[in-house]
Amino acid sequence: MQKIQQTRFFLFRFKLFALSFLLGAFSLTACTMNPDKQTPGEEYVQGEWRQDSVPAQNRLVSYSLYDLKFSCDSFYMKISSFSKINYGPDTCMNSGHWAEYIKGTYSQKLDTLHLKGEFCNADGSYKDEKGCFRSGDYEEYFKVKQKTDSLIQFASTSNVIPINARLIKRTSCVPKPL
Numbered sequence: 001m002q003k004i005q006q007t008r009f010f011l012f013r014f015k016l017f018a019l020s021f022l023l024g025a026f027s028l029t030a031c032t033m034n035p036d037k038q039t040p041g042e043e044y045v046q047g048e049w050r051q052d053s054v055p056a057q058n059r060l061v062s063y064s065l066y067d068l069k070f071s072c073d074s075f076y077m078k079i080s081s082f083s084k085i086n087y088g089p090d091t092c093m094n095s096g097h098w099a100e101y102i103k104g105t106y107s108q109k110l111d112t113l114h115l116k117g118e119f120c121n122a123d124g125s126y127k128d129e130k131g132c133f134r135s136g137d138y139e140e141y142f143k144v145k146q147k148t149d150s151l152i153q154f155a156s157t158s159n160v161i162p163i164n165a166r167l168i169k170r171t172s173c174v175p176k177p178l
Contacts, residue, residue: 037175041073042108044146046173049165061085066154066163070106072173075115076124077102092132101127102138113142113154 049068057063062083069076079100086093103124104117119127119135129135142154142163150167 037177038072038074038173040173040175041070041106042113043173045070045113045152046072047170048168049152050168051163051165054161057082063161066165068154068165071171072175073105073107075102075104075106075117077115077117078122098133100133104138108144111143111145113144115140115142 047070049066049070051066054060054063054065062081062085064079064081067078067080079102081098081100083093083096086096092098099122101120101122101124102115102117103120104115106113106115108114116137116139118137119133121127127135141157143157145153145155147153147164152165152167154163154165156163
């Protein structure tokens with residue numbers, strides 16, 4: 001009888017050890033450490049880009065112009081919107097002209113640029129949900145066509161008007177600590 005109990009106890013401890021080992025092995029493969037610095041991002045977009053106009057903007061009821069800044073794997077975007085129709089209170093609409101700001105990170109796979117971030121204030125600080133316009137998460141995919149070294153077309157998957165942006169200032173990636 002004692003030998004059976006010893007065998008059961010041994011099997012119990014062996015199963016416990018095996019389970020602990022497997023859980024430890026899975027946790028090592030499932031989790032990775034976050035990097036301590038920014039990743040380099042895409043070299044060809046590093047810098048500041050501006051959209052000066054959209055086709056037939058004088059005939060449009062509303063349109064937006066984009067300013068984009070890429071630094072390593074991060075982006076900062078200003079969307080300047082113009083409208084002939086006042087959609088909301090003038091404290092927000094500012095007589096048909098307002099701006100929204102977004103910051104986050106980006107990645108590129110083949111010809112698609114994926115921007116993921118959040119709406120923020122002009123200084124990059126957290127935007128209160130009770131403020132004007134959009135707040136919270138921002139996520140967008142763009143098909144990218146580099147026309148020249150200083151002209152890129154970003155074709156949004158959710159908008160029919162492409163963003164033709166010209167280079168304002170070229171920068172290089174200097175990874176910052178996170």
